[in-house]
Amino acid sequence: MERVAIALSFDVDADSSQLYRAPRQAANPDLSDLSLGLFGIRRGLPRILELLSEVGALGTFFAPGATVLAHSDAIREVARLGHEIAHHGHHHFAPSELSEADQVSEVEQGIAAIEDCIGHPPTGYRAPEWKLSRFTLGLLAERRFTYDSSLMADDRPYTVDGAGRGIVELPVHWALDDFPHLGFTAAYAGPLRNPHEVFQLWWDEVESAIGDRRDIVFCMHPEVIARGWIFGAFSSFVARLAGDERTVLLPCEQLAERHRGVGTEAS
Numbered sequence: 587m588e589r590v591a592i593a594l595s596f597d598v599d600a601d602s603s604q605l606y607r608a609p610r611q612a613a614n615p616d617l618s619d620l621s622l623g624l625f626g627i628r629r630g631l632p633r634i635l636e637l638l639s640e641v642g643a644l645g646t647f648f649a650p651g652a653t654v655l656a657h658s659d660a661i662r663e664v665a666r667l668g669h670e671i672a673h674h675g676h677h678h679f680a681p682s683e684l685s686e687a688d689q690v691s692e693v694e695q696g697i698a699a700i701e702d703c704i705g706h707p708p709t710g711y712r713a714p715e716w717k718l719s720r721f722t723l724g725l726l727a728e729r730r731f732t733y734d735s736s737l738m739a740d741d742r743p744y745t746v747d748g749a750g751r752g753i754v755e756l757p758v759h760w761a762l763d764d765f766p767h768l769g770f771t772a773a774y775a776g777p778l779r780n781p782h783e784v785f786q787l788w789w790d791e792v793e794s795a796i797g798d799r800r801d802i803v804f805c806m807h808p809e810v811i812a813r814g815w816i817f818g819a820f821s822s823f824v825a826r827l828a829g830d831e832r833t834v835l836l837p838c839e840q841l842a843e844r845h846r847g848v849g850t851e852a853s
């Protein structure tokens with residue numbers, strides 16, 4: 587029987603999501619906010635890469651173009667190890683809040699930054715804040731992106747329409763994201779749950795997915811998942827996944843390949 591595919595995806599926002607959040611931030615950035623993102627680059631990424639290497643798995647790292655430019659050595663190292671680098675906007679602006687011209691600019695700058703850094707363009711996209719727009723979906727399809735991972739119309743991969751072209755949607759959900767459970771910033775007061783409870787919840791979803799024969803995606807942030815008290819529980823979760831003969835860990839682009847041409851549904 588074919589194994590159920592699980593994608594471990596990481597949004598490497600670093601400092602971009604804070605730096606460009608509001609125009610006044612650029613003039614007088616909040617160093618505390620920025621420093622949290624920098625932890626993700628400095629400590630988070632190396633811990634995650636070591637763990638994935640230990641279990642022999644490849645992941646997907648969604649990075650804003652501005653992050654790729656500011657931390658090109660770190661992103662290049664992720665790619666060198668065989669992991670997928672995917673598009674996550676350029677300034678981490680939410681597409682649904684931008685003009686069409688700005689959406690074009692965000693998509694094109696993000697592609698250029700990744701291509702310059704790792705030598706080839708991305709094939710996958712995740713909208714910052716999961717605020718995708720119909721227009722940006724069309725831009726992605728026109729540029730031959732094979733998948734998006736920002737929507738929630740199903741709990742298994744499906745197809746969405748982008749400017750008349752089918753694009754695979756690898757759906758997300760807030761409960762399968764580390765941030766609502768374990769993230770905390772001055773602007774977002776998360777519950778800071780016991781990580782063991784969170785990974786039990788995630789394992790329940792894995793068992794449900796195996797029962798349904800459906801492939802799933804988890805979304806994480808290096809500055810959240812790689813904190814010491816969380817990372818131990820996360821490492822156990824990943825080791826358990828890697829050792830389970832009913833599942834296979836795949837990067838998003840390979841997971842999307844398994845679903846190309848699956849029936850179209852409304853996004």
Ligand SMILES: [Zn+2]
Binds near residue numbers: 597599603678714715
């Ligand atoms: Zn993000």
